[in-house]
Amino acid sequence: MLDVGQLDAWYGKAQILYGVSLQVGEGECVALMGRNGAGKSTTMKSIMGLVARRAGQVTWQGQDISALPAYRISRLGLGFVPEDRRIFTDLTVRENLEVGRQPPRTGAPHWEEARVFALFPNLAAMPDRPGGRMSGGEQQMLTIARTLMGNPHLILLDEPSEGVAPLIVEQMAQMIVTLKREGLSILLSEQNLHFARLVSDRAVVLEKGQVRYADSMEALMQNEQVQRTYLSV
Secondary structure (H helix, E strand, C coil), X not given: CXXXXXXXXXXXXXXXXXXXXXEECCCCEEEEECCCCCCHHHHHHHHCCCCCEEEEEEEECCEEXXXXXXXXXXXXXXXXXXXXXXXXXXXXXXXXXXXXXXXXXXXXXCCCHHHHHHHCHHHHXXXXXXXXXXXXXHHHHHHHXXXXXXXXXXXXXXXXXXXXXXXXXXXXXXXXXXXXXXXXXXXXXXXXXXXXXXXXXXXXXXXXXXXXXXXXXXXXXXXXXXXXXXXXX
């Protein structure tokens, strides 16, 4: 569904990505892994058209979207869950969900408020709570739920397990497995190897903006040298 080829990206004059290539298939979860500063978030923002200067090709369902603005990419069925959440703190849970609503898409799971609340019982218990009065883990859930309300074919999840309680991390893992069963494709930026192993089919490892390793998640778990070289702190 998603094919990224030789992606370069810059912030000002500083080049961050160097020829990043990856693919995500239908109903697949691909983990984009690496240490802080490896280029994971920049890769996602570049795919979504949120980096001003970039080169290379991003193909979505056979269509070249490399030059499209972010709002048009979103309308094609790609949803982005940023690391910093970006919820509307003055709006309630229900109002945040409504902001993300888009029309149903052919071939994509259809999400309504009731389905989202079934997936996230924590949110169902606080539909009228302002976003600013929620814990970090609850805000993370709300950001994902709001993205699902756009009925995407694929979501890009940037560090969903970072800074949240272990119990919430386990709930996140169960949520991702459920989304895969629904046929949703996922590109997951993650440092937590245990979390990535629970939910991912394949792994792409970045270091200094370059792909250093790409294989099945099972193969990565058996490759201690790659783990030590590119993933250990």
